[in-house]
Amino acid sequence: MLRILGKASSINVRKVLWTCAELGLPFAREDWGSGFQSTWQPEFLALNPNAMVPVLVDADVVLWESNTICRYLAGRYGGGALLPADPAARARVEQWMNWQATELNNAWRYAFMALVRNSPAHGDPAQIAQGIAQWNRAMGILEGQLGKTGAYAAGAAFSLADVVLGLSLNRWLSTPIERPDYPALRAYAELLRLRPACREFCLNGSA
Template sequence: MLKILGKASSINVRKVLWTCAEIDLAFELNEFGSGTPNAIDTPEFLALNPNGMVPVIQNDEGTLWESNTICRYLATRYQRVDLLPQNAMLRAQVEKWMDWQATELNNAWRYAFMATVRHSAAHQNSDAIAHSVREWNRHMAILDQRLQTTQAFVGGEQFSLADIVLGLSLNRWRSAPIAHATLPALDAYFERLSLRPGFLKYGANGIA
């Protein structure tokens, strides 16, 4: 059985959990991280992931870390071409948005999220917060424009891995106590995602 190491409240762990739900894949979740009995700074855990971060998965094929990579691996192993197409261009369109989430979007929201949700003492510069909020809204507007075009999902007409990683990002944006831009396509997209049991369990579950 697939073993997942990580906190169920972690946004990156929830990507993997939601992917498993879409695949209907059984797993065993072992809680690792702050606030759990299992630490991520031990030599044993660092031997699995030298970055000391979750999620990590283990199965009969080996050990893997990096959430988006894990989602790609699971879709590929279980031949879920609906989630990650075989066609080179269609696959690249999905992966493009997954990579955008992990780089551009994450960098935009990080400071504001740490300040307003995590209440980090190291992230309380008012100018930096305001800049991060503006950038967060600007990037969400890019996603809104994409969804205005597709009128469905991020990759196009069909739900894909891109919607898992960006659906969780959308939930984080909506949940954060910041000034939100008015983006109707994102509201409609959230309603479409809310029809999926995996999103209700692991995405829009009251956790940012």
Template sequence: MLKILGKTSSVNVRKVLWTCEEVGLDYLQEDYGSGFTSTETDAFRTLNPNAMVPVLLDDEFVLWESNSICRYLARKTGRRDLLPAEPQACAMVEHWMDWQATEFNNAWRYVFPALARKNPAFNDPKAIEAGIKEWNHCIGILEQQLQRTDAFAAGDTFTLADIVLGLSVNRWKMTPFEHPQVPAIDTWFARLSQRPAFLRHGNNGMA
């Protein structure tokens, strides 16, 4: 059985759990991270030198980086609907997954701990304002893409891109600040919310 190390309050852990359920793999999840078993140990750093969650254990195979784990799970189970074999279709899915990891997630690095976590170390009004502007800019990019597809992030069908972006948009929606109108995202988000695994791991009241 697969083992996933990471606390379920982590947005990156939840995307892996959601993917496991979409592909029909049984797994054992163990809480690691702040408030749980520490990742700051030699044993854990042997698994992931970054001391971050999630980490996937598949027998002797060890993998970290949440989007890489999601890709691995789709390929392991032959789910070409989630990660196509055809080069251009696959590139489009991975394109949006990479954007989520490099641009979209970085946009909320200051805003989320400031407004959602109420972390006193993040209390610079100008930094918060700049972060909201950048986060909403990224939301605008996704809104335009979903207007074009009128369906899912990478095209007509549900893919891994929707899993990783769905978790990020859930975090945006749940962070308290004034949000612009995004009708295409709202329609897409409602479509995701029809999936039982998303209700458990994405749109579940946790940011």
């Protein structure tokens, strides 16, 4: 059985849990991270020297970085269901996964840390306002893409891109900020909510 190390509230752990649920994979999750077992323990650092969750242990395979774990699970167990075998189709999925991990994450970080985490280091009103604007602008890029596909991020079929972006969308919708009216994102959120795995592992928090 798969071992997933990381607390259930972590957005990156939830990516992996949602992927497992979509693929019907049994797993055992262990509580690691803030409020639970410290990721600075030697036992954990031997698995991930970055001291961050999640970590996947699949027999002799040990992986960290949530998007990489999701790719591995889909590639090994998905049979093309969430990550297409065709190089162009796969690249479109991975393009949006990479965008989520780089451009989108950088856009929301300051505003989220200030408004949800109440971080003392993120209290500058000007930077909060700038962060909100950057976040909304980034979500506008996804709005434009969904307007083209009329369905999911990478095309007509649900994919890993929608797992990682669905969690990012939920975070955006759950944070107390002013948001533009993005009709394609509204429709996308409703489409994702039809999936039992989304309701279980995406809509259960914003942190």
